Amino acid sequence: MKQKPKLGQNFLVDPAACLAIADALGDISAQTVIEIGPGAGAITSILAARARRLIAIELDRNLASRLRAEIPATEIIEADILTIDLDALRNGSEKLRIVGNLPYYITSPILLHLFNYSSSIATAVVMMQREAADRVIAEPGSRDYGLLSATAQLYADIAHVLTLPPTAFMPPPEVHSTVLRLTMRPRFAELGIEPGTFLPFLRQAFAQKRKTLGKNLRAAGFDATRIADALAKSAIPATSRAEEVDLNRMAVLWRALHGL
Ligand code: SAM
Numbered sequence: 001m002k003q004k005p006k007l008g009q010n011f012l013v014d015p016a017a018c019l020a021i022a023d024a025l026g027d028i029s030a031q032t033v034i035e036i037g038p039g040a041g042a043i044t045s046i047l048a049a050r051a052r053r054l055i056a057i058e059l060d061r062n063l064a065s066r067l068r069a070e071i072p073a074t075e076i077i078e079a080d081i082l083t084i085d086l087d088a089l090r091n092g093s094e095k096l097r098i099v100g101n102l103p104y105y106i107t108s109p110i111l112l113h114l115f116n117y118s119s120s121i122a123t124a125v126v127m128m129q130r131e132a133a134d135r136v137i138a139e140p141g142s143r144d145y146g147l148l149s150a151t152a153q154l155y156a157d158i159a160h161v162l163t164l165p166p167t168a169f170m171p172p173p174e175v176h177s178t179v180l181r182l183t184m185r186p187r188f189a190e191l192g193i194e195p196g197t198f199l200p201f202l203r204q205a206f207a208q209k210r211k212t213l214g215k216n217l218r219a220a221g222f223d224a225t226r227i228a229d230a231l232a233k234s235a236i237p238a239t240s241r242a243e244e245v246d247l248n249r250m251a252v253l254w255r256a257l258h259g260l
Pocket residue numbers: 007008009010011012013036037038039040041042043057058059060063079080081082100101102103104106
């Protein structure tokens with residue numbers, strides 16, 4: 001089979017890892033599972049035997065038609081995952097299980113796409129480049145913590161499942177890969193924040209890594225006195241960068257800035 005590197009086609013050839021990924025979804029015998037990028041079907045064939053309903057979304061036409069022939073019980077949608085309305089794939093109000101060895105070139109857009117549907121998803125077991133996973137699970141104040149970490153941790157409880165060397169794939173990528181399990185649990189209500197304004201606020205707060213949080217908010221148009229008052233009210237030192245502030249204090253800051 002000819003791989004297309006541009007589509008992130010590094011196929012998993014480690015049978016134990018394929019099983020571990022399927023196992024990380026838990027009991028799926030009564031669930032609808034969506035697989036992102038089934039490729040040659042290494043994980044798909046295991047899921048097909050376990051899930052009540054399996055829908056696999058593959059962009060590559062050749063792979064999609066091959067899978068249709070080889071795993072007929074699976075519904076194959078030939079499409080870009082980023083264009084898929086996940087709500088439309090649910091039966092009633094059921095919560096979806098998502099799984100995938102992701103195409104690494106669009107890891108962040110895929111995660112953001114999943115977060116947009118967080119109320120329709122129970123868990124997502126996803127493989128990505130190890131460095132991306134390190135950023136997703138990083139703690140505030142650590143080197144890897146940033147906008148992706150804050151956003152992911154706002155939507156989900158995240159657990160490390162396994163890390164694989166390049167030799168687990170064909171062709172081997174240049175990087176290690178990590179599987180994470182995201183249990184969707186959006187924290188907006190608990191933190192007293194609104195997604196519509198808090199998410200743009202987060203992007204503004206993290207806009208420039210070398211600037212302090214206050215300077216980034218100033219650049220985004222917030223009034224200097226209001227920022228100083230809100231930082232004091234949130235017990236955030238004026239010298240702090242967004243990377244040092246946890247979500248609880250970021251939420252207090254957002255509320256103080258909005259007079260809430
Ligand atoms: N699941 C297979 C495995 O583990 O061996 C293949 C994983 S490979 C890393 C990523 C897969 O995603 C490829 O099959 C690729 O064609 C597919 N893909 C790439 N971009 C995609 C997109 N935008 N939407 C859906 N699938 C995509």
